Amino acid sequence: MLATARGDLSAFGQLVSRHQTSAWNAAYRFLGNAADAEDVAQEAFLRILDSAHRYRPTAGFRTYLYRIVSRLCFDVARRRRVRQHQPLPDLAANGPSPEGVALLDERAAIVREALDGLPPAQKMAVILRYYEDLGYREMAAVLNATEKGAERLLARARANLEDRLGGLLE
Amino acid sequence: MRCRAVRDKLDRLVRQELAPRVRERVEAHLKDCAACRRHLAYQQRLANLLTSLSHPPSVPEGFGDRLVAAARQRQAARGPVPRWPRHRRWLSPPASSARGAAQAAALAAGLLIGLLMGQQTWRSAHPALPQQALQADAVAVYQLDYLTDAPGGSLVQSFLSLTSAPSHHGT
Numbered sequence: 001m002l003a004t005a006r007g008d009l010s011a012f013g014q015l016v017s018r019h020q021t022s023a024w025n026a027a028y029r030f031l032g033n034a035a036d037a038e039d040v041a042q043e044a045f046l047r048i049l050d051s052a053h054r055y056r057p058t059a060g061f062r063t064y065l066y067r068i069v070s071r072l073c074f075d076v077a078r079r080r081r082v083r084q085h086q087p088l089p090d091l092a093a094n095g096p097s098p099e100g101v102a103l104l105d106e107r108a109a110i111v112r113e114a115l116d117g118l119p120p121a122q123k124m125a126v127i128l129r130y131y132e133d134l135g136y137r138e139m140a141a142v143l144n145a146t147e148k149g150a151e152r153l154l155a156r157a158r159a160n161l162e163d164r165l166g167g168l169l170e
Numbered sequence: 171m172r173c174r175a176v177r178d179k180l181d182r183l184v185r186q187e188l189a190p191r192v193r194e195r196v197e198a199h200l201k202d203c204a205a206c207r208r209h210l211a212y213q214q215r216l217a218n219l220l221t222s223l224s225h226p227p228s229v230p231e232g233f234g235d236r237l238v239a240a241a242r243q244r245q246a247a248r249g250p251v252p253r254w255p256r257h258r259r260w261l262s263p264p265a266s267s268a269r270g271a272a273q274a275a276a277l278a279a280g281l282l283i284g285l286l287m288g289q290q291t292w293r294s295a296h297p298a299l300p301q302q303a304l305q306a307d308a309v310a311v312y313q314l315d316y317l318t319d320a321p322g323g324s325l326v327q328s329f330l331s332l333t334s335a336p337s338h339h340g341t
Contacts, residue, residue: 013234020234020237024230029226126220
């Protein structure tokens with residue numbers, strides 16, 4: 001990061017290759033389509049480059065990156081209603097029967113719809129916790145909340161999801 | 171511990187992220203509370219359901235290269251990356267006392283020059299009114315001549331006669 005702050009683009013390239021998957025996955029899970037996810041991930045890294053000279057390592061770089069990605073995702077969500085997820089390709093890769101595939105697809109569609117129906121901050125909290133595996137302290141830093149606040153936010157998200165997914169949870 | 175507080179912590183309990191003392195309290199509550207135990211099972215099913223979703227596709231091919239190219243373009247358009255902001259360096263303590271004294275002297279000289287220039291500007295913008303002219307023709311001095319056409323006996327005429335009257339302060 002120090003080398004990036006000095007304008008070293010090869011150091012920036014290394015930073016990108018190390019962390020691009022985190023930025024991409026979080027953006028894709030939130031926005032549900034590749035074009036928007038790429039825009040957000042790219043813009044996040046460019047913002048990091050622009051403000052690299054102000055960066056202070058008070059938190060991990062990944063937390064810092066998720067924070068920027070989250071804000072950009074919220075901006076996109078504010079500007080327009082988030083589109084429906086495109087079908088994700090590899091759910092049935094282990095080879096269940098055609099009926100099983102259909103069942104899994106249907107279940108996955110219901111879960112995605114429930115996720116999409118959450119308010120943006122709750123949705124991002126679920127993504128950070130269940131998919132990106134962040135701890136509560138990191139989540140709080142990303143979402144600009146206290147640890148207790150992050151805990152409550154996730155609890156509300158779970159309650160909402162349980163309401164929407166009641167049938168699948170029985 | 172209340173049920174709501176316990177339920178907020180179940181996720182951390184499962185992942186073994188709770189401090190030992192909190193974990194003991196949550197576990198003690200769970201032993202006695204069937205509703206919270208059901209909630210824990212429900213939460214685990216929800217977690218399984220969420221994590222059963224497929225992974226996003228891989229990062230698009232060439233993403234990193236496109237990004238570095240965009241960064242290079244941006245950097246070329248802006249010139250060299252700025253180093254630590256100048257104003258911060260200026261505000262930081264001076265490296266030596268001699269340098270500090272020189273900075274203080276330069277600041278004092280600048281303030282003095284500014285003060286003198288300001289005073290001069292003020293004087294040229296506000297010339298002193300000659301005392302004699304004041305007494306001789308108050309209408310001209312106060313630029314009230316455009317009021318001289320007012321009808322006789324009006325309030326303005328009275329004001330003019332008052333201001334034009336000779337002073338009674340013994341001068």
